[in-house]
Amino acid sequence: MKDKLKKVTLKGNASFNFREGWLRKGMRCIAQDPMLFTRDNVMEQLGVGSKMVSSIRFWLKACGLCEEKYINNSRARELYLTENFGEIVFQYDPYFDDIFTLFILHYHIVSNQALCIVWNIFFNEFSGIDFTKEDLVSMCSNLLQKKMEEGATFSEESLKSDCDYILKMYLSPTKIDDPEENLHCPLTVLGLIDKSPSDNKAYIKTSPVTDLLDKLAVLYVISMNIPEGRNSVSIRDLENAPNNIGHVFNLNRVKINEYLDELRVAGYVTINRTAGLDMVYLNNKYKPSDILIEYYKKAQMR
Known part of the structure; x- marks a missing residue:
């Protein structure tokens, strides 16, 4: 980040994740x-x-x-x-019946640093292997402090609240510690956070089931991150660049290549893996809005 933050929005959700309807x-x-x-x-x-x-x-x-x-x-x-x-x-x-829409909502939340800075940090910079709530709060606090201007402060309690609501937003209602938290957020169906298989008090980031994450949702995020005037991106950037598909959807290199192959077969992209280039080229000058409309029109015909 080139410019340090003077202030951040924390607990902007007024202590509620959005609910069905x-x-x-x-x-x-x-x-x-x-x-x-x-x-x-x-x-x-x-x-x-x-x-x-x-x-x-x-x-x-x-x-x-x-x-x-x-x-x-x-x-x-x-x-x-x-x-x-x-x-x-x-x-x-x-x-909001189509899970495709929910994945796109998720992308916009994660990439919205102005309003959702903790979500942005969690998906882009926080390691997702066997972490507790305490680990999450501590690491997000450290990472946020590095982004702030010298002397700028934020509320640790508000940060803790946002971390808690991240878990509630994405974790299946049956796995949330608080049994009274039954009004869950629709994004729990995305499968991006789960309980750790080795420690019931810990959590892990998880990749969504392939059948749930449509290739056009992946293409949408790719197109949102390609600078104007360009039509290519490296696979390394898809995996590691902030707000791109690797971080946003918790995809490793193998999963990314699987989606790229789907997009290639469908005619949306060309992939150049010769001489170690590993570059992806969009075959048309897709606007993100064009990708949305194309998906929804195809969905209506199914």
């Missing part, structure tokens, strides 16, 4: 009224309490589904569906 309801209401979250009746419209209202607003932005716009240079802010993601999901998968 929250994003759908929020998107529907925002499409009807961009000023929804400034209205006195917002709790009535969403059917939740005040802290949950704040959480829904946070996750709509953190997931890349919505963005805020100031009105005529005033402090009033409208919330709109993002053109290249929110509007597409709202059109093709408004109920």
